[in-house]
Amino acid sequence: MSTVSTPPDASAVSNPPAPARRDAEATKTAILRAARYLLARQAHADITLKAVAERAGVSAPLVLKYFGNKDALFARVMSFQEDADALLDAPLDELGRHMVRHVLVSQRERGADPVLRIAFAPLHGDHGDVLRANFRAQVTDRLAARLTGPEAGVRAELAVAALLGLGVMFGIARGSELRALPVEQIVDRYAPTVQTHLDGRDPAQDVS
Incomplete structure (x- = not known):
C-alpha cells in the first residue's frame, strides 16, 4: 500500500518563528533597565557586571555577549x-x-x-x-x-x-x-x- 507524503508547508520554511529574537530583545531590555536602576543609585565605578546581571535575572556572560564590556554597556545606558x-x-x-x-x-x-x-x-x-x-x-x-x-x-x-x-x-x-x-x-x-x-x-x- 503506497502512502502519499505531504510536502512541507512552504510558509513554515520561508517564515520561521522568531521567538529567539524576541527573547534576545527582552533580555537586552532587562539588562539596560537593570543598569539604569543601579546607575541611579550607585557610582559607576562601584557597579559590577555581576550586579547588573543579577538585577536583570541573567548570567554575566550574557551581558558580555550583548554589550561587549562594562564601558560599552554604560555608554549605551547614558545615551538618549x-x-x-x-x-x-x-x-x-x-x-x-x-x-x-x-x-x-x-x-x-x-x-x-x-x-x-x-x-x-x-x-x-x-x-x-x-x-x-x-x-x-x-x-x-x-x-x-x-x-x-x-x-x-x-x-x-x-x-x-x-x-x-x-x-x-x-x-x-x-x-x-x-x-x-x-x-x-x-x-x-x-x-x-x-x-x-x-x-x-x-x-x-x-x-x-
Missing part, C-alpha cells in the same frame, strides 16, 4: 539617542500630541520612560555630566534644530520641561487623579501646552 528617535518621531505640527502620548504610554505599559531618567542624573560626578551632555545634544538640541522662528533653543527646553513635569507627576509622584484618566484625555488637555512652545505662539494670543 534611541529614546529621542521614538520621542520625536512625528511631524512638527503633531509633535506635541505625540510626545505627550509617548511619555504616558511608556509609563503605563512599561512602567518607565527612558527619557525621564535625566531627572535622576547626579548633580556631581562624571556620569552625571555625561548624562546631561547627552540629553542636551540628543534631545533638546535635536528638537531645537527642528523648530523655526526665534528662540528655538528656549522653546525646545520649555517643551521638554513641560513633558518631564508630566512624566514626574504621572510616573514618579503617581498622581492618582491623573492616572485615573484615559491617556487620550490627558493628551487632549496637555498636548496644547507642549505644542505652544514648539510653535512659538504667545499663549496670551490664545486667550479669547
